[in-house]
Amino acid sequence: MNAEQGSGSHHTPVLLRAVIAGLNIQPAGCYMDGTFGRGGHSREILKKLHAGGRLIAIDRDPEAVAAVVPELKRDPRFEIVKGEIANIRQIAVERNLIGKLDGLLFDLGVSSPQLDDPERGFSFRGDGLLDMRMDPTTGTGAADWLAAVGEKELRQVLLRFGEERFAGRIAKAIVAARAERPIRRTRDLADIVAAAVPSRGQRKHPATKTFQAIRIFLNDELHQLDLALQASVELLAKGGRLCVISFHSLEDRRVKRFMRNASREPEAYRGLPRIPENQRPPFRLVGKAQTASEDEVRANPRARSARLRVAERV
C-alpha cells in the first residue's frame, strides 16, 4: 500500500486495461459505471469518449459521491448518481436509457477508502466503530445487528456469506461475549473471533471471513448483484458490453452462472440452424475470466482476488 492509499482517499483501479478493452469503448457511446468508488475506471472511460459520449456513474456511499473531483463535476459528459445497483433499471428509465447503453461496469465490493477508514468499521486492522454499511444513512450497522441477532441466524450468515467453517464456534463466542459487554468496536469483534478459532497455520487473519460475511449480509450485496445482472439484459444496446469484477467466489460464481446461462441457447433449440428471435440467448461470452498479472498484484495487493468477466449483448 502506498502513502496515498494510506491517507484513506485513494483507490487504485484493478484490471484497468482489461476493463477498458472489455468495454470496447465507442467514443460517442453511453456508459454506466455502477460502482464509482473513487472513479479510477470512470476517468479512464471518459478519456476514451469524445464530446458526444456519456458516462453515468453510481455509488451508494455518500462519501464516494462527495469525493467526485471538481474537474469531473464540471464535465458535461459525466453524471454521478447516489444510488444502488439494485435500482439500476430505474436509474436508466429516468434517463431514457433502456436498451441504449454501450457498456456497463460493476467493480464489486468495497473501496480502499472504505476499508482504510477505521471508523467505517469494515476492517479488522486498526480499531473503529463496527458499522460496515456502504451507505451509513440507511439500514442497520454491524454493532446494532450483532447486539440483537440470534445465535442460529448469526451462524447461518457466517456460513452462507463467509463460508466460515468455524461458524458455529464463532457465533457461540459472539453471543457469550456480548452477554458480558456490548461489541461496539472492530477490534473487539476481531479479538473474539481470533480467540474462538484455532489459528495454527492460517495465512489470513482468523476474522477475515467473519467480517466478509457480516458486510455482505448487511449490505445485501449478493441480492444487489443479482438484480443488477438481470437488469443488464434490458439496459444494454446490441453490441453493448457487460464487465463485472468480483473479489470472492460467492460473487464470481453468480456472475459466471448468469453469463453462462444468458449466453446459452435454450435446450429445445440447441443445434438447430434457426432459433426464433425471442428464444435466442441475450449475451455472448467475451473470452474467459481474467485475473491480475503478478506485477499488478505486487503494486496493488487488492487485485489478487479480482476476476473480470465480460459478455456482449447480442
Ligand SMILES: C[S@@+](CC[C@H](N)C(=O)[O-])C[C@H]1O[C@@H](n2cnc3c(N)ncnc32)[C@H](O)[C@@H]1O
Ligand atoms: C471496488 S469499489 C469501486 C472502485 C472504482 N472502480 C474505482 O476505480 O475507483 C466499489 C464501490 O462500489 C460501491 N458499491 C458497492 N456495492 C454497491 C451497490 N450495490 N450499489 C452501488 N454502489 C455500490 C461501493 O460503495 C464502492 O465505492
